[in-house]
Amino acid sequence: MASTIRVRAVAGGELTEVQALVQHPMDSGFVKDAQGNLIPPHHIEVVDFQHAGKTVFTALWGPAVAKDPYIKFSFKGGQKGDEIAVSWIDNKGESDSLTAKIM
Amino acid sequence: MRLAFATVGLLLFGIASQTQAASTTQAEFDAAVAAANSAEKDAGVLKNRWTTTEQALASAKKAAAAGDFDTAVKEAQRAEALAKASIAQAKEQDATWKAAVLR
Amino acid sequence: MLRIIVILIAASFVAAPGVAGATDAANPDADFKAFRDYFTKRFPNVPLTDFVNGPYSMDSGLRKQWEAIEDFPPYDFAVDHGKEMFATPFKNGKTYGDCFPNKGIGVRQNYPYFDVKAGEVVTLELALNRCREANGETPFSYVKDEMASLTAYMAFTSRGKAFDIKIPDDPRALAAYENGERYFYTRRGQLNFSCASCHVQSAGQHIRTEVLAPALGILNAMPIYRSEWGSMGTISRRFVTCNSQVRGVPLEPQDENYRDVEYFLSYMANGLPVSGPGARP
Amino acid sequence: MLFESGPDRTRRLVIKGAIAVLASGFGMAWWPKWARAADASLWPKDVFTQKSEADAIKALYGKEPQASDQVKLDAPEIAENGAVVPIAVSSSLPNVTSISILVSENPFPLAASYKIPPGTSAMVANRLKMAKTSKVVALVESEGKVYSATKEVKVTVGGCGG
Numbered sequence: 199m200a201s202t203i204r205v206r207a208v209a210g211g212e213l214t215e216v217q218a219l220v221q222h223p224m225d226s227g228f229v230k231d232a233q234g235n236l237i238p239p240h241h242i243e244v245v246d247f248q249h250a251g252k253t254v255f256t257a258l259w260g261p262a263v264a265k266d267p268y269i270k271f272s273f274k275g276g277q278k279g280d281e282i283a284v285s286w287i288d289n290k291g292e293s294d295s296l297t298a299k300i301m
Numbered sequence: 302m303r304l305a306f307a308t309v310g311l312l313l314f315g316i317a318s319q320t321q322a323a324s325t326t327q328a329e330f331d332a333a334v335a336a337a338n339s340a341e342k343d344a345g346v347l348k349n350r351w352t353t354t355e356q357a358l359a360s361a362k363k364a365a366a367a368g369d370f371d372t373a374v375k376e377a378q379r380a381e382a383l384a385k386a387s388i389a390q391a392k393e394q395d396a397t398w399k400a401a402v403l404r
Numbered sequence: 405m406l407r408i409i410v411i412l413i414a415a416s417f418v419a420a421p422g423v424a425g426a427t428d429a430a431n432p433d434a435d436f437k438a439f440r441d442y443f444t445k446r447f448p449n450v451p452l453t454d455f456v457n458g459p460y461s462m463d464s465g466l467r468k469q470w471e472a473i474e475d476f477p478p479y480d481f482a483v484d485h486g487k488e489m490f491a492t493p494f495k496n497g498k499t500y501g502d503c504f505p506n507k508g509i510g511v512r513q514n515y516p517y518f519d520v521k522a523g524e525v526v527t528l529e530l531a532l533n534r535c536r537e538a539n540g541e542t543p544f545s546y547v548k549d550e551m552a553s554l555t556a557y558m559a560f561t562s563r564g565k566a567f568d569i570k571i572p573d574d575p576r577a578l579a580a581y582e583n584g585e586r587y588f589y590t591r592r593g594q595l596n597f598s599c600a601s602c603h604v605q606s607a608g609q610h611i612r613t614e615v616l617a618p619a620l621g622i623l624n625a626m627p628i629y630r631s632e633w634g635s636m637g638t639i640s641r642r643f644v645t646c647n648s649q650v651r652g653v654p655l656e657p658q659d660e661n662y663r664d665v666e667y668f669l670s671y672m673a674n675g676l677p678v679s680g681p682g683a684r685p
Numbered sequence: 686m687l688f689e690s691g692p693d694r695t696r697r698l699v700i701k702g703a704i705a706v707l708a709s710g711f712g713m714a715w716w717p718k719w720a721r722a723a724d725a726s727l728w729p730k731d732v733f734t735q736k737s738e739a740d741a742i743k744a745l746y747g748k749e750p751q752a753s754d755q756v757k758l759d760a761p762e763i764a765e766n767g768a769v770v771p772i773a774v775s776s777s778l779p780n781v782t783s784i785s786i787l788v789s790e791n792p793f794p795l796a797a798s799y800k801i802p803p804g805t806s807a808m809v810a811n812r813l814k815m816a817k818t819s820k821v822v823a824l825v826e827s828e829g830k831v832y833s834a835t836k837e838v839k840v841t842v843g844g845c846g847g
Binding site for chain 4: 205287
Binding site: 331338348349351352355362384386387390391394395398399401402403 | 435442523547585586589590592593594598604648651653657659661
């Protein structure tokens with residue numbers, strides 16, 4: 199099964215730019231289905247990005263983050279070939295993780 | 302083009318509502334819905350049914366099921382008028398579409 | 405809604421084309437030139453190959469948001485899913501690639517084509533489901549999910565290649581083309597709009613914040629991830645929703661009329677690059 | 686964009702190829718020993734469920750933000766679709782420790798909050814949902830103070846485009 203996470207981490211000079219896309223419905227809890235019933239909230243709460251054993255970025259997300267969420271940030275110290283570990287957990291306790299190499 | 306105008310007028314600004322006798326019967330509804338179904342079937346042959354005709358037919362049937370034949374007949378007649386307008390549109394367009402082609 | 409109607413109707417009269425003889429036989433080459441001239445004259449600042457980017461070719465505010473989304477587009481998952489499906493054999497050991505020239509890679513620009521043996525237009529979506537059926541698999545829904553993933557992958561491997569739609573020397577091919585042209589210009593639905601009302605006469609106009617995509621190159625971006633849908637949609641899905649939006653009952657996906665209109669529109673887009681899969685509002 | 690700049694498109698293709706290799710079939714087996722998974726207990730429920738902008742800011746930072754031109758909020762004037770609104774925040778303020786984004790008119794105004802450890806830039810881009818036309822507020826926490834930038838984003842519902 200393919201991962202729900204896509205990561206692009208590119209080292210350029212001092213900074214490593216990280217972009218990630220996660221496949222997730224991010225249901226807000228305010229939308230009704232075809233039968234008129236509210237779709238219960240189902241959204242990622244925490245995304246953690248680590249490099250060399252330490253967290254370089256933490257995202258805390260509410261239900262207003264768009265479906266298939268996207269995030270971009272940059273940090274210092276990454277080298278080409280280093281690993282970036284990404285993991286998320288949602289309000290139902292579902293989770294996924296992925297490791298990608300910095301390019 | 303004039304016919305197109307007339308059709309647009311008919312379509313957008315409503316189909317004349319029919320006046321109803323005080324008490325309408327199942328038989329009157331059956332006749333009205335049969336006429337509407339027949340016209341809608343013809344529109345289907347021309348592949349030019351309208352969603353609004355379908356909606357009017359559905360609300361006619363719903364009203365009849367609830368015993369409200371006044372509304373049911375009115376809705377069935379509205380469906381028939383819409384179906385006939387869609388047939389008229391298909392025939393008129395069949396004769397005139399070429400005038401719209403970019404030259 | 406009423407405002408939209410008024411705009412479109414007004415536009416359709418303002419831009420009403422000159423009266424032409426109703427008996428003219430179809431002339432694809434003349435149509436092609438007239439179609440292209442119309443859009444390039446109406447939008448002189450839009451580079452020809454940019455028409456495939458739809459509304460983003462004509463609104464800078466939208467374009468900026470699109471470029472942000474293209475940084476990491478939501479259709480990436482569909483492309484990867486399609487790639488995975490291409491790599492996974494059917495129960496009989498064959499693959500999607502076995503059904504297509506060049507194993508299905510970089511061929512999107514040649515669809516739809518007119519099949520002179522069967523005497524009909526074959527779209528990419530139809531070819532994919534026929535491939536499945538020929539290999540003992542059940543066909544997919546034409547409008548989204550797997551079909552969108554497969555076409556997204558095939559479009560992705562064909563990006564930048566120019567549409568190359570041919571009308572073979574066969575009266576049935578010309579008839580299919582003309583039927584597609586008829587479908588494109590025929591008004592339908594209670595709102596009395598044709599495909600052309602929105603995507604020719606009113607192309608580039610705003611409906612609320614949306615910008616109507618120009619018909620020229622509109623299929624080059626397919627399939628698309630629409631934010632409004634929150635998911636991917638195929639060419640079939642686009643036709644079906646267009647019909648419903650004008651309050652017409654949609655035809656079955658891959659109905660002959662839909663295939664023919666795809667044939668007509670794709671011929672009009674000859675020479676323009678594949679840009680799909682696309683992201684749209 | 687796609688066809689105006691060939692090299693960019695090529696770059697995307699090349700990058701995608703690399704990603705496909707990286708992403709395929711890596712389960713937790715490749716999860717480095719040093720990494721811990723995302724911790725759900727970090728999520729501040731009481732902050733995300735506040736129903737007004739002021740209450741959310743109070744719950745989040747416990748202090749009033751001050752407007753600052755050193756907070757840059759990049760958001761469209763008119764959102765192409767409220768379901769996906771690209772919004773980016775950056776700041777030239779020193780020692781930024783967090784960035785948060787609020788959509789005032791959403792049922793729960795706090796949309797996202799990001800922790801910025803030392804070494805990570807004070808810059809974040811994301812995509813948010815907006816229920817309707819609203820003020821968007823970017824908050825940047827720097828050296829114990831909270832600074833803000835605000836922009837109105839118009840949202841209308843779509844129907845017949847594409």
